[in-house]
Amino acid sequence: MRRVSKITAACAVTAALALTATACGESSTGDSGSDNGDIKVGMAYDVGGRGDNSFNDSAARGLDKAKAELGVETKELTAKTGETPADREQRLSSLAEGGFNPVIGVGFAYKDAIDKVAAKYPKTTFGLVDSVSEAKNVDSIVFTEEQGSYLAGVAAALKSKDGKIGFIGGVDTPLIKKFAAGFQQGVKDTKPAASVTIQYLSTGTDFSGFGAPDKGKAAAKGMLDKGIDVIYAAAGGSGAGSIEAVAGKPGTWAIGVDSDQAKDPALSKYAGSILTSVVKNVDTGVYELVKSVKDGKPMTGTHTYSLAENGVSLTTTGGHVADIQAQLDAAKKKIVDGQIKVATTL
Structure with missing residues (x-):
């Protein structure tokens, strides 16, 4: 197992999933799916969403592995071009209000929205990819x-x-x-x-x-x-x-x-x-966050995935x-x- 700053990493990543949902007019996809239903993971993608052949897809692989290996329920929402900061806040809030935990914002554009929404839902763990939040209930997932x-x-x-x-x-x-x-x-x-x-x-x-x-x-x-x-x-x-x-x-x-x-x-x-x-390897960061919540020890703080750690x-x-x-x-x-x-x- 490789080390991540401030923690010992849990695993690696990979897999596949489905979708459906609606919020703020964004394209969305969602799924239900777990037999035990004890963990519900909400994913808010950046523009392009699942299927962008790049950044969002890397995050999606982490979600897919979490679903396949941990049996979690999932819901995915996607940002659209030209939306307002309020749209991102609403998207995250809808997931938190729906009992999804963790709620993950994929991309630095979610930074301000997560700062605000995390404060409103202190019992929910949030993940922020590619930026850093000082909120105590946020896992900031960054890379070199x-x-x-x-x-x-x-x-x-x-x-x-x-x-x-x-x-x-x-x-x-x-x-x-x-x-x-x-x-x-x-x-x-x-x-x-x-x-x-x-x-x-x-x-x-x-x-x-x-x-x-x-x-x-x-x-x-x-x-x-x-x-x-x-x-x-x-x-x-x-x-x-x-x-x-x-x-x-x-x-x-x-x-x-x-x-x-x-x-x-x-x-x-x-x-x-x-x-x-x-x-x-956004997938690694996503999977490790989900697993930490399932294990009852939610990751928070800033975790940097570097070249030395194959991040x-x-x-x-x-x-x-x-x-x-x-x-x-x-x-x-x-x-x-x-x-x-x-x-x-x-």
Whole structure:
């Protein structure tokens, strides 16, 4: 068992589930399902929801495993583009009011809503993915995205023919900039002469950049037209569009994010163009939280899943990085040992 900051982790993750429900007009899905009915888990996804082939799907795998192995009842709700902060509060409140415990908000956009709702339901344990809450009944599940992205940068630099590399971020938030910062550092440390073009699909409070594959495809095409031959997209569901664009141009590479995108059924036809993926094991954090509640010892506080603990990692599906694995392993060791300090800001 690997260690997570402040705790001893419970397990790993994976599986599958169903859905139905309605709140705030968002797309939703829900299920009932447990024979014992003693634990009901509420999941509030970010824009794109289950089926985004990326971030939300990683969280969904954790929920699926909890259902399969722990026999919990589940309900899933999904944010929609353009909703208000009040919509997120209502979504979380409806789950807590319905007796779901824990209630998990997937994505930093739930931070303010969880701060408010957690105070109203002190006996409910909340999970917050990708941000930190100071509330006493919240488990803040965070990752060292910059470390996994650094390794992706090393891979990109070694695989690019001319040193022209691209990064597509869903939204220009501090979290996504962590991905960009680590990636750029990995590229530059490996090949100082290489260039990294950075582009965001939306800005500010407009989170549509996480659920717009057409925007991802257009951004990637623009980069490819400029001679960029390796593109890393940290953009949720929009990344699928970027991968599609790259697959349409032989000799170029896409780098996936959050899930092993080469293994995703919806993207498998593009697997030959996916160099690697930076996996963020949101599923592990979700499963461990649910198990802790079931065991009567709810996790709270901040739990950081790092490269050293396999909280983030680089996939090897397809064998596309086999020829540079030694360099990747060396870079990972330096990060884990503290020889390389990965930046979190550009």
